[in-house]
Amino acid sequence: MTQARHSHAPAWFDISTPDADRARRFYQEMFDWPVKAIDATYALVGDDDGRPTGGIGQAGPGSPYTGMVTYFRVDDVGTALARAESLGGTRVLEPAETPLGRIAVFADPDGNLVGLQSP
Incomplete structure (x- = not known):
């Protein structure tokens, strides 16, 4: 039996919190990140080699969400976001350019937050 290959692997995670300093200390102690x-508002966290694999940021009054979001690689953020909306998802974070590529966030029909990331 052959195992299916999925092209949309997790690419990044982001933790948005009202107390970023506390969250950074917690996850650093918990996982030795x-x-x-x-x-003052955002920190990168890495793996054992020091490469960033995610971030912890300060959520303010205008933040689109709090909590943890996993970002998945897609070919085109705009196209994937439109597809999510056509399937019943709701746009939470408009597409934006970052040093790691273009990102966006949507809520699935159950309210789970999902990130999209493309080069």
């Missing part, structure tokens, strides 16, 4: 602050 290296944490590198980019600025």
Whole structure:
């Protein structure tokens, strides 16, 4: 039996919280993650080699969400976001450029937040 290959593997995770300092300390202690602050509101966390695999950010009054979002690789964020909406998803974070590529976030029909990331 052959195993199916999925092209949309998890690419990044993001934790948005009202107390980013506390969350950084918690996850650093919990998983021994290296944490590198980019600025006062966002820090990258990495794997054992120090490569960033996610981030922890400060959620403010205008933040589109709080909690954890897993980002999945897609060929085109705009196309994937439109597909999610056509299937009953709701746009939460408009497509935006970041140093790691283009991102967006939607809520699935059950309210679960899902991120999209493309180069």
